[in-house]
Amino acid sequence: MRTTAMRRGPSVALALLLSATSLGACSSGSTGSYCDALTTAEADWKDAGATLKDPAAAARFVATITQVEASAPEEVKADWASLHALVAKFTVDQPDLTALTKQMQGFESSAKRIETHAKETCGIDLGS
Structure with missing residues (x-):
């Protein structure tokens, strides 16, 4: 009986250790998935100005932003939501540029964050 208990003991300990390791990996993985999403979106980000001139391209850019936003860490999640709301306004044929100019000026701090x-967490330079 004691031998059976000892055999279970290391198995339980191993299961707990693997669970703890998996939880740690999830934490790193979430940053990893965010960085992966940023890497995928990097080309779209650099062509954002041209993208916003075409409603269909802007809609594709919104889809890309949605993917990044879904995996974004809390410290920048609201900034991605702000970008998402802004770019979504360019998915129509005649966006109201006067209203958008004011919103874009307010977005500058979100863009900087x-x-x-992205640079500090993932080594990705979105600004160039």
Whole structure:
């Protein structure tokens, strides 16, 4: 009986250790999935100005932003949501540029936080 208990003991300990390792990997993995999403979106980010001139391209850019936003860490999640709301307004044929100019000026600080975070967390330079 004691031998059976000892055999179970290491198995339980091993299962707990593997669970703890998996939980740690999830934490790193979430940053990893965010960085992967940023890497995929990097080309779209650099062509954003041209993308916003074409409603269909802007819609594709919104889809890309949605993927990044879904995996974004809490410290930049609201900034990605702000970008998402802004770019979504370019998916129509005649966006109201006067209203958008004001919103874009307010977005500058969010863009800076996104760029800084991407560089520091993932080594991706979205600003160039």
